Amino acid sequence: MYVTAPGEFPVPVSLRSRKTKHDENFKVHDLKQDQHLFREGDDAKHIYEIVSGVLRLTRVLENGRRQVIAFGFPGDFVGFPCCGLHHTECDAITPARVVYHRREALEDGAVNPELHAVLLQAALREIRAMQDHFMMLGCKSAREKTASFLSVLAQRTGTKLGAYTEIKLPMSRSDIADFLGLTTETVCRTISQLRSAKVIALEDPHVIVVLKPEALLALAESD
Amino acid sequence: MYVTAPGEFPVPVSLRSRKTKHDENFKVHDLKQDQHLFREGDDAKHIYEIVSGVLRLTRVLENGRRQVIAFGFPGDFVGFPCCGLHHTECDAITPARVVYHRREALEDGAVNPELHAVLLQAALREIRAMQDHFMMLGCKSAREKTASFLSVLAQRTGTKLGAYTEIKLPMSRSDIADFLGLTTETVCRTISQLRSAKVIALEDPHVIVVLKPEALLALAESD
DNA sequence: CGGGACTTTGACACCTCTCAACTCTCGTGG
DNA sequence: CCACGAGAGTTGAGAGGTGTCAAAGTCCCG
Numbered sequence: 001m002y003v004t005a006p007g008e009f010p011v012p013v014s015l016r017s018r019k020t021k022h023d024e025n026f027k028v029h030d031l032k033q034d035q036h037l038f039r040e041g042d043d044a045k046h047i048y049e050i051v052s053g054v055l056r057l058t059r060v061l062e063n064g065r066r067q068v069i070a071f072g073f074p075g076d077f078v079g080f081p082c083c084g085l086h087h088t089e090c091d092a093i094t095p096a097r098v099v100y101h102r103r104e105a106l107e108d109g110a111v112n113p114e115l116h117a118v119l120l121q122a123a124l125r126e127i128r129a130m131q132d133h134f135m136m137l138g139c140k141s142a143r144e145k146t147a148s149f150l151s152v153l154a155q156r157t158g159t160k161l162g163a164y165t166e167i168k169l170p171m172s173r174s175d176i177a178d179f180l181g182l183t184t185e186t187v188c189r190t191i192s193q194l195r196s197a198k199v200i201a202l203e204d205p206h207v208i209v210v211l212k213p214e215a216l217l218a219l220a221e222s223d
Numbered sequence: 224m225y226v227t228a229p230g231e232f233p234v235p236v237s238l239r240s241r242k243t244k245h246d247e248n249f250k251v252h253d254l255k256q257d258q259h260l261f262r263e264g265d266d267a268k269h270i271y272e273i274v275s276g277v278l279r280l281t282r283v284l285e286n287g288r289r290q291v292i293a294f295g296f297p298g299d300f301v302g303f304p305c306c307g308l309h310h311t312e313c314d315a316i317t318p319a320r321v322v323y324h325r326r327e328a329l330e331d332g333a334v335n336p337e338l339h340a341v342l343l344q345a346a347l348r349e350i351r352a353m354q355d356h357f358m359m360l361g362c363k364s365a366r367e368k369t370a371s372f373l374s375v376l377a378q379r380t381g382t383k384l385g386a387y388t389e390i391k392l393p394m395s396r397s398d399i400a401d402f403l404g405l406t407t408e409t410v411c412r413t414i415s416q417l418r419s420a421k422v423i424a425l426e427d428p429h430v431i432v433v434l435k436p437e438a439l440l441a442l443a444e445s446d
Numbered sequence: 447c448g449g450g451a452c453t454t455t456g457a458c459a460c461c462t463c464t465c466a467a468c469t470c471t472c473g474t475g476g
Numbered sequence: 477c478c479a480c481g482a483g484a485g486t487t488g489a490g491a492g493g494t495g496t497c498a499a500a501g502t503c504c505c506g
Binding site: 061081082088109110117124125128130133 | 282284285286288289290292303304305306310311329330331332333336339340343346347348349350351353354356357358360361362401403404444445446
């Protein structure tokens, strides 16, 4: 998941079973919290489709600085290989279930044409979503980034509570910070500001209620 | 082109003609400077392979802020579609020549298997390169960004002058700034600092000589 | 020769980072 | 049962990097 334009979220595997029925190597795997799915430099044997739970894709520089490339939510695909290798770390920040798809299904259209098409479209959506995320990292202020992040999360994973929307944040403040190109302190402060402005409320640090969705969206794109 | 790890640059079409000989829709097109190749929202009929010249991929937010997604150099592919549409602007910052590849060649493996594989690998490299660029935008300071940018450009397009390397910068300062998530003024100042430190020299604003490549690389990754 | 776009430099403001302290929760062990 | 420590989150003070605004310089081209 990137902070991307709304309205084009992927369809979980469960909703398009017809498309995957021909995958003879269809295989489900469960991950415990904090368990790794793959690491940077690993041979890429599979592409993974997330059924449930939340994954985290990260890269680290030599000097230790870390970037969270993306969060993987149900319906997302992770692990697109380059030159046969994974180039990010991937681990589960909640218990999670993924479907394995053989890399050959992506790279060779003859193996399983239907699955091939699904994986290819997922890769193209990935490119599009990463372009969206460039706008975040390159153009936006801390407040805009944080508001965008919460706004997208509300639309993608929020649960309605009457006029409000409740967001469960499975990731830590420092995950959010490394995703948005900020520090944990700045993320905390910005969330506190949004709370002071009555745009959101905090049930606890990992459960946020969006009180004014339209105000949140406005802050996400304000000049 | 993103500011990416060195040593894995694409191979220009001219060097792998065998791989494209089966593309029955192989078509060359020339672009004048400042001419558009496609715009955001256009129907994506083709993917483009750059033969010569330099292209610029951009996105703009509602409030006018701009992000340069990538620069396209010879050997790069641009125009990967999502949902059949282009999601960036693309124009030529120098006179350029591109090869058209029909979108179907990417999306349907049966049309031309060899070309399909080439385009697919290009898309996967694109994902990898964008991940690299996230590190730039999210983790690095202005000096590190600028040094990285010049360093990569030197390796990718530089011409050797004895111990030195000359870089031609076809893009404006504001293009560089929008690519790196900075302002033109900051890019200028940072380049001036590098010049003061005798790491680079400026023949003119668009021709830079790298005097100390190892120092430039060190600045690109310094803590 | 003059106008315009681009580049460079300076002064200043302010946003974000850094460093630090405090709180809170939770799990461990005495 | 309580003490203790570890880790995450929050908040504050201060510094510094980068953005903003302004002006001058450079170059190209009409």
